[in-house]
Amino acid sequence: xxxxxxxxxxxxxxxxxxxxxxxxxxxxxxxxxxxxxxxxxxxxxxxxxxxxxxxxxxxxxxxxxxxxxxxxxxxxxxxxxxxxxxxxxxxxxxxxxxxxxxxxxxxxxxxxxxxxxxxxxxxxxxxxxxxxxxxxxxxxxxxxxxxxxxxxxxxxxxxxxxxxxxxxxxxxxxxxxxxxxxxxxxxxxxx
Numbered sequence: 001x002x003x004x005x006x007x008x009x010x011x012x013x014x015x016x017x018x019x020x021x022x023x024x025x026x027x028x029x030x031x032x033x034x035x036x037x038x039x040x041x042x043x044x045x046x047x048x049x050x051x052x053x054x055x056x057x058x059x060x061x062x063x064x065x066x067x068x069x070x071x072x073x074x075x076x077x078x079x080x081x082x083x084x085x086x087x088x089x090x091x092x093x094x095x096x097x098x099x100x101x102x103x104x105x106x107x108x109x110x111x112x113x114x115x116x117x118x119x120x121x122x123x124x125x126x127x128x129x130x131x132x133x134x135x136x137x138x139x140x141x142x143x144x145x146x147x148x149x150x151x152x153x154x155x156x157x158x159x160x161x162x163x164x165x166x167x168x169x170x171x172x173x174x175x176x177x178x179x180x181x182x183x184x185x186x187x188x189x190x191x
Contacts, residue, residue, distance in 0.1 A: 024048050027108055029098060031060035032070040033087065042071065043098065045133055049106040052135050054098075054128040062087045071098075071113045081110055089115035098133045104140075112136070 026046045030039035044055040062069060069090065072082015089096065099112030153159055168175070 025106075025108065026055075027073050027100070029071065029073050029111060030082075031062075031090075032072070032082075033060070033062045033066040034068050034070070035063050035066050039070075039072075043128075043131060043133075045098065045100065047100055047102075047108070047133075047135055049102060049137065050135060052100055052133040054131060054133050057128045057131050059129070060090055062090060072111055073108070083111065083113055085113050085115070089113070092130070093118055094130070096131045098131065099136050100133065101136045101138070103138050 024046050025048070026044065028041060029043045029045060031042040032039035040060055041056075041058050042060055043057045046053050046055055060069065066087050068084050069087050070082050070084050072080055074080055088094075094115045095118055097114045097116075099114070100108055101110040101112060103109050151159065
């Protein structure tokens, strides 16, 4: 009896430990200049829902005439997801940052890319050769207030809404003042 209880407790412990350890995912990020026929590997990144690490980074070879480079990844279904950025963002004097956008279930759905001059951005611990990576979690939007109590009059009826006034009803005094001012000023010009 004791051995089955001990075995059950040990099994429960290992199961809870397995759920506590978060699964790490790996994604290949590609750079794709507009004139290039296919994408080239930019970085290999491992991530979970809170942190990411760059495993490999390859400086992209961008043809001299290209001004735009697409940065993105392929979904498991084979579709491309990414952004377009200026080719000048890959210059050696710039620090580059990949942003991995995750949905609430921790799956990658989009990538972002920013670049700044070396003096304006501090290097982070998860950077490699001028490229750093950041995990951006999707934030919950505003939620409606449900079950908000209805305010009623003492007799139990709902209060009547005030009828909205028209523009003339709101500002008749300003219009009348303007007209009086015009009449007074036109009387003074008659001399």
